[in-house]
Amino acid sequence: MRKASFKGGIHPHGYKELTSGKAAVPAHVPDRVYIPLSQHIGAPCSALVLAGDKVKKGQKIGEGKGFVTAPIHASVSGTVAGIELKEHPGGSFVPCVVIENDGKDEWAETVKPNKAPAGLDSQELRKIIFEAGIVGMGGATFPSHVKYSPVEGKKAEVVILNGIECEPYLTSDHRLMVEKPERIVAGLRYIMRSVCCGRGIIAVEDNKMDAVSLLEKAVAGEGGITVQVLKEKYPQGSEKQLIYACTGKQVPVGGLPLDVGVIVNNVGTAVAVAEAVEYGIPLIERYVTLSGSGISEPANYLVRIGTLFKDLIDQSGGYAGEIEKIIAGGLMMGKTVFSDEVPVVKGSSGIVIIRDEAKRKFKEVNCVRCAKCVDACPIFLEPTTLVKLAKLRAWDEAEQLNVTSCIECGSCVYGCPAHIPLVQYIRRVKQAVLAAKAKDKK
Amino acid sequence: MLAAVISLGVMGAAFGVILGIASKKFAVQIDPKVQEILSALPGANCGSCGFPGCEGFAEGVVGGETKPSACSPGGQSLYEKIAAILGTEVSDYEERKVAQRLCQGGIGQSRMLYRYEGIEDCHAAFAAFKGPKACNYGCIRLGSCVKVCPFGAIESGADGLPVVDYYKCTGCNKCVEECPQNIFRLVGITHLANVRCVNTDKGKDAKNACSVACIKCKLCEKNCPEDAVHVVPYGTGTVAVIDYEKCTNCGICATKCPTKAIDIIPPISEEVILKSEEHASAGCQRCEVCQ
Numbered sequence: 152m153r154k155a156s157f158k159g160g161i162h163p164h165g166y167k168e169l170t171s172g173k174a175a176v177p178a179h180v181p182d183r184v185y186i187p188l189s190q191h192i193g194a195p196c197s198a199l200v201l202a203g204d205k206v207k208k209g210q211k212i213g214e215g216k217g218f219v220t221a222p223i224h225a226s227v228s229g230t231v232a233g234i235e236l237k238e239h240p241g242g243s244f245v246p247c248v249v250i251e252n253d254g255k256d257e258w259a260e261t262v263k264p265n266k267a268p269a270g271l272d273s274q275e276l277r278k279i280i281f282e283a284g285i286v287g288m289g290g291a292t293f294p295s296h297v298k299y300s301p302v303e304g305k306k307a308e309v310v311i312l313n314g315i316e317c318e319p320y321l322t323s324d325h326r327l328m329v330e331k332p333e334r335i336v337a338g339l340r341y342i343m344r345s346v347c348c349g350r351g352i353i354a355v356e357d358n359k360m361d362a363v364s365l366l367e368k369a370v371a372g373e374g375g376i377t378v379q380v381l382k383e384k385y386p387q388g389s390e391k392q393l394i395y396a397c398t399g400k401q402v403p404v405g406g407l408p409l410d411v412g413v414i415v416n417n418v419g420t421a422v423a424v425a426e427a428v429e430y431g432i433p434l435i436e437r438y439v440t441l442s443g444s445g446i447s448e449p450a451n452y453l454v455r456i457g458t459l460f461k462d463l464i465d466q467s468g469g470y471a472g473e474i475e476k477i478i479a480g481g482l483m484m485g486k487t488v489f490s491d492e493v494p495v496v497k498g499s500s501g502i503v504i505i506r507d508e509a510k511r512k513f514k515e516v517n518c519v520r521c522a523k524c525v526d527a528c529p530i531f532l533e534p535t536t537l538v539k540l541a542k543l544r545a546w547d548e549a550e551q552l553n554v555t556s557c558i559e560c561g562s563c564v565y566g567c568p569a570h571i572p573l574v575q576y577i578r579r580v581k582q583a584v585l586a587a588k589a590k591d592k593k
Numbered sequence: 594m595l596a597a598v599i600s601l602g603v604m605g606a607a608f609g610v611i612l613g614i615a616s617k618k619f620a621v622q623i624d625p626k627v628q629e630i631l632s633a634l635p636g637a638n639c640g641s642c643g644f645p646g647c648e649g650f651a652e653g654v655v656g657g658e659t660k661p662s663a664c665s666p667g668g669q670s671l672y673e674k675i676a677a678i679l680g681t682e683v684s685d686y687e688e689r690k691v692a693q694r695l696c697q698g699g700i701g702q703s704r705m706l707y708r709y710e711g712i713e714d715c716h717a718a719f720a721a722f723k724g725p726k727a728c729n730y731g732c733i734r735l736g737s738c739v740k741v742c743p744f745g746a747i748e749s750g751a752d753g754l755p756v757v758d759y760y761k762c763t764g765c766n767k768c769v770e771e772c773p774q775n776i777f778r779l780v781g782i783t784h785l786a787n788v789r790c791v792n793t794d795k796g797k798d799a800k801n802a803c804s805v806a807c808i809k810c811k812l813c814e815k816n817c818p819e820d821a822v823h824v825v826p827y828g829t830g831t832v833a834v835i836d837y838e839k840c841t842n843c844g845i846c847a848t849k850c851p852t853k854a855i856d857i858i859p860p861i862s863e864e865v866i867l868k869s870e871e872h873a874s875a876g877c878q879r880c881e882v883c884q
Contacts, residue, residue: 242721243723244729486721489706489707489722572711575712579716582720
């Protein structure tokens with residue numbers, strides 16, 4: 152049978168063999184953790200602790216106002232050293248709660264197993280998920296309880312668990328699927344119950360067949376859940392492309408997956424949900440891949456939130472030669488950070504370190520109109536036209552060409568023979584369009 | 594041959610009559626004042642008045658929707674002209690304003706956090722940790738203001754910082770709106786002393802990031818004979834700000850400032866100010882072709 156996929160996209164080299172066979176090891180818990188007070192989309196948290204306070208593992212230390220937010224918990228037990236401004240992998244400076252680890256790893260009293268997780272209704276489940284601070288762990292970090300909340304007139308028919316991991320180098324989701332298939336299925340059950348829908352799909356690409364066989368074993372006997380194998384292609388892990396590949400439905404421009412009755416979640420989120428619902432454990436650790444040409448021993452780690460990149464790099468034997476850049480996230484969509492003193496956050500799926508090599512230095516030249524970017528664009532935009540409009544600062548025309556739909560996947564840049572940083576130009580246009588809209592609202 | 598001449602001639606005459614009637618019947622009424630004002634305006638379509646182009650502004654003035662002084666590039670001579678066309682009084686004299694860059698952190702002054710590679714646009718660099726400089730408030734030096742200036746009054750200087758040509762600058766506000774760090778301010782052309790720093794961090798942190806930062810030492814405040822400069826709350830912290838109503842351009846603050854964050858620009862000669870006003874009144878757009 153021909154495996155399903157989406158239209159457009161590219162086939163970058165995966166480099167997954169560096170870490171895909173390595174089991175995730177618990178990373179050394181550092182003496183100091185830096186927990187940013189904003190690790191999600193929505194209202195940032197304000198700290199609930201002061202310098203000198205004793206905190207325990209799993210204790211709530213930050214809380215935000217409003218509905219679209221997620222609380223933040225201590226990932227170690229110890230003493231709060233203060234609140235410091237620190238670099239955030241998202242490209243900004245964010246206040247962080249600094250905790251001196253006392254090494255005891257004592258759990259907070261609030262963390263206790265749930266006696267009857269099977270009897271919880273959807274509202275209770277959403278409350279537990281919110282209290283545990285669970286956000287989308289694929290990288291977008293959208294608060295999960297918001298995603299599961301019912302919207303009038305729209306009904307979720309299927310929950311898709313995203314185990315695609317199409318980014319080069321990253322294998323954290325792969326390892327999770329190999330190591331904890333039962334927890335993923337259990338988490339999916341709770342998510343399906345919290346959105347009141349009876350069908351679940353776990354989508355995996357055909358480069359992870361070992362995970363597929365384990366997941367298939369785990370779902371055997373579970374009604375309503377299937378494992379779907381998709382053809383390897385980038386950016387299949389993007390929500391809208393994944394929905395098309397799995398169901399053949401297209402999310403309308405400016406719409407949400409719920410418009411076509413779908414909810415998409417990362418496999419990591421499902422595991423976090425299962426941990427929270429059954430054992431009451433908030434989101435304080437995650438799988439992180441540390442890979443790339445600039446690291447001595449690429450590996451997968453189970454990392455406490457707030458661990459600095461530097462600590463992980465030291466554990467992997469340090470840098471391999473002169474490095475060019477450290478990318479927080481995947482090679483294609485991750486953001487470059489200028490220092491290794493950046494904490495791991497809820498959305499950090501990987502750290503990619505690239506060695507400094509002269510052959511990769513390119514200069515932008517004029518567009519040759521080959522339209523490779525148009526063929527590659529998975530949402531059927533014309534990146535070359537948008538770049539032209541960006542250079543002319545013609546924001547209105549670009550908006551008419553749906554520039555705000557761009558998912559910034561970088562497929563257009565990948566094949567560009569003129570080495571034009573198309574995504575950067577398009578991001579600039581999006582920024583200008585959104586700024587103009589905000590101004591109009593005022 | 595003859596048939597062709599006659600038939601074309603008849604057709605021409607017939608169409609001529611139809612067009613003549615149509616032009617009378619469907620004539621669009623244009624206020625002659627709009628045309629007169631339009632020819633007096635600078636004609637750069639800069640949009641600083643808030644209207645889409647100079648024609649929109651001319652209609653707005655005639656319709657009473659806006660004041661002549663909304664056209665900042667025009668200057669006093671334009672307001673007088675418009676007043677003459679409309680037959681109204683000239684409003685109070687308004688000093689010509691020019692853009693002042695409130696940052697001196699050029700190459701060598703500011704500590705760099707990282708090397709930026711990417712498109713030449715300040716907003717793009719701003720998205721990555723507020724630009725490559727250690728100072729989170731200062732000029733990013735990628736020239737978005739240079740590109741946006743409709744009068745070509747801003748150029749990138751040798752130290753990477755944009756340099757404003759006070760002769761060409763019309764105070765249209767475009768650069769003020771464009772700058773992601775908000776380091777441009779419109780200041781009257783006769784005001785010469787400026788605090789060229791908007792870093793609101795504590796003195797030590799500011800100094801650590803940039804050698805010409807305002808360190809909030811308050812020496813300017815203590816030494817000002819006119820009580821015109823104060824370290825005041827600004828954004829998320831404090832910074833020295835000059836009250837232009839009180840400032841007399843004495844320059845004491847500039848000599849006392851230990852980091853030279855305050856500077857005093859050489860006075861722009863009366864001649865230049867007069868010349869620019871004169872040229873504006875002659876419809877000059879300061880393109881410098883004549884020079």
